Amino acid sequence: AQSVTQPDIHITVSEGASLELRCNYSYGATPYLFWYVQSPGQGLQLLLKYFSGDTLVQGIKGFEAEFKRSQSSFNLRKPSVHWSDAAEYFCAVGGRAGGTSYGKLTFGQGTILTVHP
Amino acid sequence: DAGVTQSPTHLIKTRGQQVTLRCSPKSGHDTVSWYQQALGQGPQFIFQYYEEEERQRGNFPDRFSGHQFPNYSSELNVNALLLGDSALYLCASSLPPSYEQYFGPGTRLTVT
Numbered sequence: 030a031q032s033v034t035q036p037d038i039h040i041t042v043s044e045g046a047s048l049e050l051r052c053n054y055s056y057g058a059t060p061y062l063f064w065y066v067q068s069p070g071q072g073l074q075l076l077l078k079y080f081s082g083d084t085l086v087q088g089i090k091g092f093e094a095e096f097k098r099s100q101s102s103f104n105l106r107k108p109s110v111h112w113s114d115a116a117e118y119f120c121a122v123g124g125r126a127g128g129t130s131y132g133k134l135t136f137g138q139g140t141i142l143t144v145h146p
Numbered sequence: 147d148a149g150v151t152q153s154p155t156h157l158i159k160t161r162g163q164q165v166t167l168r169c170s171p172k173s174g175h176d177t178v179s180w181y182q183q184a185l186g187q188g189p190q191f192i193f194q195y196y197e198e199e200e201r202q203r204g205n206f207p208d209r210f211s212g213h214q215f216p217n218y219s220s221e222l223n224v225n226a227l228l229l230g231d232s233a234l235y236l237c238a239s240s241l242p243p244s245y246e247q248y249f250g251p252g253t254r255l256t257v258t
Contacts, residue, residue, distance in 0.1 A: 139188050
């Protein structure tokens with residue numbers, strides 16, 4: 030069974046500081062990995078994704094993530110956080126269900142990011 | 147290009163009632179997935195529809211059912227509502243072979 034663990038429930042950083050949000054996954058085959066961001070009361074916006082190839086992936090809003098197979102991790106990073114980055118961040122793992130479609134996404138519990146001015 | 151839309155935005159129901167939530171996928175997308183997000187939790191997969199059939203289902207009881215129409219829009223039905231069904235219900239669409247899912251803003255269901 031696939032699962033995702035986000036060890037940090039809540040992280041607080043100062044504006045301009047660097048950020049790393051942790052994500053560990055469990056999946057029986059090559060995973061497809063995603064990071065989503067959710068503002069209060071809103072839907073999910075895709076930040077970045079890893080399907081294959083280069084293990085360092087770039088996303089929107091200056092975010093990047095590194096896939097480390099040996100550690101089963103897909104941590105999200107940003108060199109300099111802006112106040113507008115305050116939100117909840119979800120890591121998700123998915124895979125092919127078979128046929129021409131793809132399977133479900135399994136999400137972590139989320140990490141709430143607070144940014145201090 | 148319209149993204150994923152969901153209706154209604156908010157809904158209040160009483161225990162035991164039935165509810166129908168609606169989703170229109172992003173233009174050109176033919177696959178719709180539904181997720182339940184309880185307060186303070188990550189979204190949980192309910193089921194996925196493709197070619198008007200349920201392709202995969204998560205660990206949800208039969209009270210949760212769905213439908214996909216020929217225009218790819220979808221409905222989520224929940225019967226015999228329980229207090230624990232109170233959550234944000236998210237719809238996501240995609241177009242295989244892409245693995246990206248695009249999410250709508252969700253429907254906030256409150257069961258009293």
